[in-house]
Amino acid sequence: MHPYLITDLVVPASSKIVFIILDGLGGIQMQPGGGTELQVAHKPNLDQLAADSSCGLLEPVSPGITPGSGPAHFALFGYDPIQYNIGRGILEATGIDFPLTEKDVVARVNFATVDKEGKVVDRRAGRISTETNARICRKLQDSLRLPENLEIILAPVKEHRAVLILRGEGLQGEIQDTDPEREGVAPLEPKALIPAAEKTASLVKEIVRQSRQILAEESKANMILLRGFAKHTQYPSFKERYGLQALAIAVYPMYRGISRLVGMRVLSNVHSHEEEFKALEENFADYDFFFLHIKETDSRGEDGDFNGKVAVIEEVDRFIPRVRALHPDVLVVTGDHATPAKLRSHSWHPVPVLLHSPWALVDEVKKFDEINCLRGALGKLSSLNLMPLVLAHARRLTKFGA
Amino acid sequence: MHPYLITDLVVPASSKIVFIILDGLGGIQMQPGGGTELQVAHKPNLDQLAADSSCGLLEPVSPGITPGSGPAHFALFGYDPIQYNIGRGILEATGIDFPLTEKDVVARVNFATVDKEGKVVDRRAGRISTETNARICRKLQDSLRLPENLEIILAPVKEHRAVLILRGEGLQGEIQDTDPEREGVAPLEPKALIPAAEKTASLVKEIVRQSRQILAEESKANMILLRGFAKHTQYPSFKERYGLQALAIAVYPMYRGISRLVGMRVLSNVHSHEEEFKALEENFADYDFFFLHIKETDSRGEDGDFNGKVAVIEEVDRFIPRVRALHPDVLVVTGDHATPAKLRSHSWHPVPVLLHSPWALVDEVKKFDEINCLRGALGKLSSLNLMPLVLAHARRLTKFGA
Numbered sequence: 133m134h135p136y137l138i139t140d141l142v143v144p145a146s147s148k149i150v151f152i153i154l155d156g157l158g159g160i161q162m163q164p165g166g167g168t169e170l171q172v173a174h175k176p177n178l179d180q181l182a183a184d185s186s187c188g189l190l191e192p193v194s195p196g197i198t199p200g201s202g203p204a205h206f207a208l209f210g211y212d213p214i215q216y217n218i219g220r221g222i223l224e225a226t227g228i229d230f231p232l233t234e235k236d237v238v239a240r241v242n243f244a245t246v247d248k249e250g251k252v253v254d255r256r257a258g259r260i261s262t263e264t265n266a267r268i269c270r271k272l273q274d275s276l277r278l279p280e281n282l283e284i285i286l287a288p289v290k291e292h293r294a295v296l297i298l299r300g301e302g303l304q305g306e307i308q309d310t311d312p313e314r315e316g317v318a319p320l321e322p323k324a325l326i327p328a329a330e331k332t333a334s335l336v337k338e339i340v341r342q343s344r345q346i347l348a349e350e351s352k353a354n355m356i357l358l359r360g361f362a363k364h365t366q367y368p369s370f371k372e373r374y375g376l377q378a379l380a381i382a383v384y385p386m387y388r389g390i391s392r393l394v395g396m397r398v399l400s401n402v403h404s405h406e407e408e409f410k411a412l413e414e415n416f417a418d419y420d421f422f423f424l425h426i427k428e429t430d431s432r433g434e435d436g437d438f439n440g441k442v443a444v445i446e447e448v449d450r451f452i453p454r455v456r457a458l459h460p461d462v463l464v465v466t467g468d469h470a471t472p473a474k475l476r477s478h479s480w481h482p483v484p485v486l487l488h489s490p491w492a493l494v495d496e497v498k499k500f501d502e503i504n505c506l507r508g509a510l511g512k513l514s515s516l517n518l519m520p521l522v523l524a525h526a527r528r529l530t531k532f533g534a
Numbered sequence: 535m536h537p538y539l540i541t542d543l544v545v546p547a548s549s550k551i552v553f554i555i556l557d558g559l560g561g562i563q564m565q566p567g568g569g570t571e572l573q574v575a576h577k578p579n580l581d582q583l584a585a586d587s588s589c590g591l592l593e594p595v596s597p598g599i600t601p602g603s604g605p606a607h608f609a610l611f612g613y614d615p616i617q618y619n620i621g622r623g624i625l626e627a628t629g630i631d632f633p634l635t636e637k638d639v640v641a642r643v644n645f646a647t648v649d650k651e652g653k654v655v656d657r658r659a660g661r662i663s664t665e666t667n668a669r670i671c672r673k674l675q676d677s678l679r680l681p682e683n684l685e686i687i688l689a690p691v692k693e694h695r696a697v698l699i700l701r702g703e704g705l706q707g708e709i710q711d712t713d714p715e716r717e718g719v720a721p722l723e724p725k726a727l728i729p730a731a732e733k734t735a736s737l738v739k740e741i742v743r744q745s746r747q748i749l750a751e752e753s754k755a756n757m758i759l760l761r762g763f764a765k766h767t768q769y770p771s772f773k774e775r776y777g778l779q780a781l782a783i784a785v786y787p788m789y790r791g792i793s794r795l796v797g798m799r800v801l802s803n804v805h806s807h808e809e810e811f812k813a814l815e816e817n818f819a820d821y822d823f824f825f826l827h828i829k830e831t832d833s834r835g836e837d838g839d840f841n842g843k844v845a846v847i848e849e850v851d852r853f854i855p856r857v858r859a860l861h862p863d864v865l866v867v868t869g870d871h872a873t874p875a876k877l878r879s880h881s882w883h884p885v886p887v888l889l890h891s892p893w894a895l896v897d898e899v900k901k902f903d904e905i906n907c908l909r910g911a912l913g914k915l916s917s918l919n920l921m922p923l924v925l926a927h928a929r930r931l932t933k934f935g936a
Binding site: 160161164168189193194195196197198199200201202203213214217218219220223240360472474475477478479480481482502503506507511512 | 539540543586893894895896897898909910911913914915919920921922923924925926927931932933934935936
C-alpha cells in the first residue's frame with residue numbers, strides 16, 4: 133500500500149499512540165566478540181516490553197543509505213523521505229519557531245573565519261557566543277542592500293549557526309552550497325542547479341559579496357557559509373493524513389522543527405528527560421499521538437562514547453514503567469537511524485523496533501537489541517511502513533476493498 | 535533509495551572491495567532429510583568468515599524468478615536487471631571481445647541440423663568443432679547478399695555457438711527468437727515484437743532464408759537458430775556510478791563480457807582458480823573493486839552432480855585465508871543465483887551471502903548455508919540492494935539529507 137493511500141482508509145477512533153524515539157539508537161559491536169550498545173545496556177523494562185510486543189528492525193530509507201535527521205524522522209512519520217527531502221535551512225528555521233511562508237527560500241548559515249586570501253580557516257568561527265551571533269545577524273540585516281521586492285531575514289540559532297531567509301516572488305531553492313565542508317579552501321560559488329534558479333543564485337551571490345564587506349572588521353565571524361538551500365513548501369499534516377491530533381515532546385529545536393512541519397503541536401518548555409516524560413503524562417488526555425524524542429543516544433554515539441550511549445539507554449529504561457502505566461493503545465520504541473559509537477556518526481544499519489499493543493502478535497523476542505529483533509514478528513521493515521502498521525494496531529484503519 | 539540516486543551520495547575513498555562470486559551457489563536438499571550442497575561441504579574457512587560477518591540471503595530478481603547469468607550479475611553489480619535486460623547475443627559478443635557499436639542489433643546463433651522438411655533434428659549440430667564453426671561463419675559472411683547500407687558480421691564463439699551482428703541505421707532489437715528450444719519442429723519466424731522492429735525483422739527473415747541455402751551442403755550445420763536479439767546500448771560504468779576502478783577476474787568469457795559491459799577492466803590470462811586468486815593478490819594494490827568469478831559451482835549444479843558441486847565449494851574454501859590476508863575493507867561471498875543439483879538448472883531460490891567488514895553488524899550465524907543465513911543481520915535482500923550496502927560498509931557513501 134502506498135503510504136498516501138492510507139489516508140483513504142483512516143477511520144475515527146479514540147485510541148492513543150506513543151512513539152518513544154531514541155535518536156541514533158541502533159549500533160554495532162565496538163570490537164569483535166563484544167556486544168552492541170543495546171546488548172550491553174542493563175534495561176529490564178525495555179526487555180520486558182519487547183517480550184510483550186512485536187519486534188523487528190527498521191530500515192530508515194533503504195539498504196546502505198545513511199539518513200540525516202530530517203529524512204529519518206520523516207520516514208518514521210510515514211512521509212516519503214525522498215519525495216520530501218527537507219533542506220537543512222528549513223529544519224533550522226522550524227527549530228527556532230520561525231514562521232516560514234511559501235515565498236521563502238531558506239539556507240543554513242555557518243559564521244566562519246576566512247584569512248586574507250578568502251580561504252576558510254575555521255568553519256565555525258571559533259564557536260562564537262549566541263549573543264555575538266545575534267549581534268552579527270542584526271548588523272547584516274541592517275546593512276545588506278538588495279532589490280526592494282526582496283526581503284532578507286537573518287535569524288540567529290545558536291553559537292555559529294543561523295538561518296538565512298530570502299522572501300520574494302519567483303525564488304527557487306536549487307542552489308549549490310557555498311560551504312566547502314572543509315578548511316583551507318575558499319567558499320564555493322552559489323551556483324544555480326537548474327536554469328530557473330539563476331535569478332535566486334545571483335541574489336545569493338550578492339548577499340555573500342556584501343556580507344564579506346559588512347563583516348570585514350569582525351575578529352572571528354568575518355564570513356558566511358551557506359548550505360541546504362530549499363524552498364519552503366507545506367506538508368500534509370498528521371491531522372489531514374491520519375486524523376491524529378499529535379503532540380511533539382522534544383528538548384532539541386531541530387526535532388521540534390520537524391514535528392511542526394507535519395502539523396504536530398510542539399511543547400517548548402521541556403529541558404530534560406524527566407520533564408519530557410512528565411509532559412507525556414500531563415498531556416496524555418488531550419492528544420491522540422505523542423512523539424517523545426531522546427537526543428542523547430545520538431550525541432553519545434557521535435562522540436564515540438559507547439558507555440555514555442549505554443547509560444542513556446539505561447536511563448530511558450527507567451521511565452518505561454511510567455509510560456506503560458498510561459496504557460497507550462500502541463506504544464512504539466525505536467530510533468530514527470543508527471549511530472554506532474564505533475562509527476562516531478549516523479549509519480545505514482537497521483534499528484531495533486518494538487510495537488506494543490493488545491492487537492500485536494507477540495513473538496519470541498525477549499531482549500530488545502539488534503540481534504534478537506532479527507527473529508521478531510515485524511521482520512525488517514521500511515520505516516515508511518511503520519505508521520500504517522501503527523494505525524492498524526490503533527484500530528484506525530478500515531478494510532481495503534470488499 | 536532508487537539505485538541511480540546512489541551516485542549522488544558517492545564520496546572518494548581508498549577502501550578495497552572484493553566480491554567472490556560462486557556461480558549458481560545456492561542449492562536445495564537432494565533428498566528429504568539431506569543437506570544442501572553448502573550444508574554438506576566441509577568449509578571451515580567460509581564458516582569462520584560467516585561467523586565474523588553479516589549474513590543473509592540474496593533474492594536475485596524477485597520471488598520465484600529464475601535469472602539468467604546476465605540479469606543475475608547485473609543485479610549483483612547494482613544495475614536493475616529488468617531495466618537493463620541484456621540480450622544473450624550481447625553477452626556472447628562481449629565474451630569474445632567483439633567491439634559493439636550503438637548501431638548494432640545482436641543475436642546468439644546456434645548452428646543446428648535440420649531434416650529435409652526443415653525440422654530441427656539437432657539444436658547443436660552435433661557440437662561441431664570450433665574450426666568448422668569459423669569456416670561456416672566466413673562462408674556465410676562472404677555469401678549473404680543484403681542491402682548495401684546493412685553490415686552483417688558472423689563471429690564464431692565455440693563449438694556450435696556464434697554471434698550475429700546486424701549493423702546499420704534504425705535497427706531494432708525487439709525480434710522473436712527463431713530457436714524453437716526443442717527438436718522435431720521447424721524454426722520459428724523472426725517476428726517483430728513491436729511495429730518499429732518490422733524492418734529489422736524482415737532483414738533477419740532474409741538472412742535466415744539465404745543462410746539455409748548457403749549451408750544446404752553442410753552435413754551437420756545446415757541451419758542457423760537465432761535467439762536473444764537485442765540492440766546494444768552503453769551502460770553507465772562502475773567508475774561513473776560508484777567511483778570505483780574495478781577489475782574482473784573470470785575464466786569464462788561470458789562473465790568477462792558482462793564485466794566489460796559495466797566498464798570493468800578484465801584479465802584475460804587466467805585459466806584456473808589458482809590463477810584467479812593469484813591475480814587478485816597481484817592486482818590488489820591497483821584497483822578499488824574486484825569481481826572474482828567461480829564458474830564450476832554452476833556447471834556441477836547443471837550436471838546434477840551434487841558431490842561435484844560440494845567439491846568445488848570445498849576447493850574455494852581453501853583460498854579464503856589468502857583473500858582475508860589481503861584485508862579488504864569489504865569482502866562479499868555469494869552467488870549470482872542458485873543452481874541446485876537436484877534441479878539441474880538455474881533456480882529462483884535465494885542465495886546465501888556474507889558481508890565482512892569492520893563496520894558490519896556481526897550476527898549469530900556460524901555456518902554459511904541456506905538455513906543458517908536465514909537468521910543473519912542482512913535478512914533477505916534484493917541483489918540490487920547489495921552494492922549500496924557494500925559502498926556504505928566501504929565508507930564510500932555520504933549521508934542522505936540534513
